[in-house]
Amino acid sequence: MPTVRSCIAALLVLGGMAMGRDAITLRLVAAGALVVLVLWPEALVGPSFQMSFAAVIALVSLGEHPAFRTFVAARDEGMWRRIGRNLAGMLATGLAVELVLAPIALFHFHKAGMLGSVANLVAIPLTTLVVMPLEAMALLFDLGGWGAPFWWLTARALDLLLLVAHGVASSPWAVVLAPAQSGAVFGLILLGMLWCLLWRSGWRWAGLMPVSACMTMILASPMPAILISGDGRHVALRTADGGMAMLRARAGGYARDVMAESAGHDGTLQALTTLPQARCSPDLCAVRLRGGGRYWNLLLTRSSVKIDNAILARDCAHADIVVSDRRLPGACRPRWLKADRRFLARTGGLAIDLDHGAIRGAKASNDEHPWIARPSAWPRGHRGGQL
Incomplete structure (x- = not known):
């Protein structure tokens, strides 16, 4: 898909140049997006489409701004001033792209890089002016068997490039994490960014209000207290x-990564059995959590061994929340929520906020995706994806 979009954009640019028009405009981006959406309308909701077109819109909008054009325009000046101006222009374009892509990355992947533009100030000139010429010289001199010195220099340049990459990646500001957010918040951010990028008058800055408000909500939102996978096995x-x-x-790396990213957690996930407030047997775990000014008692099944109904009914009666990857009997009646296999088949994975007593499910009652089994009904009193 990205290759097709790039091909369409290249053809439109060549056509515009052939007609003597300024091809790098927002009209080009709109035409390319229109062609893609006519052929593949489902691409609109995918991160690839959103991130690629958002980056191009940001670059074109910045390039069309009169102040930026004046700043980066060629002029008669000293070499160091010209280099500094070019670096400042590169930093501005990098920051524009990162700021536009950050909300999209946070929504889809729950993480966003923030120092890429700073790293590119070193990485792009180093790659363009040092690494690539050295590789070309090494390949040329390899014809006579004399390319070893140039390959050694290329390796040292790549070592410097990796040093920059590892230095940036180790910074605590390199990546911003956020828990999963609702589509409404993401939609307001997209509308606000498009308002800022597409308008030309002073009204364009009004789009910053929904963007700032929603980004503040995302960055300030706490991690959910409980995350449950769609099959109930992983909590x-x-x-x-x-x-x-x-x-x-013994949960696999994939399950751990999904849980950590969904919660916006950057760290190791410890075993539940190591918590002082957890009491676990080979088949059940009872955990006591605090949230919303009170304590919550959780009961979690952790094996496929059948548990006596009388014992299960007794333990469920003392629990506020019961989570299981099996279908629990009707005798299991917790005080607040019973998330067993039958319940999770309707809701999908769950994110539970104990501070506000709210539950968000992965499935919606009106979900029409053909690869997802449509929920027959949500629990009474709940609508959409919010319990």
């Missing part, structure tokens, strides 16, 4: 010290 709990603990210690 992650937020600990008192801000960490996360997994129900199954």
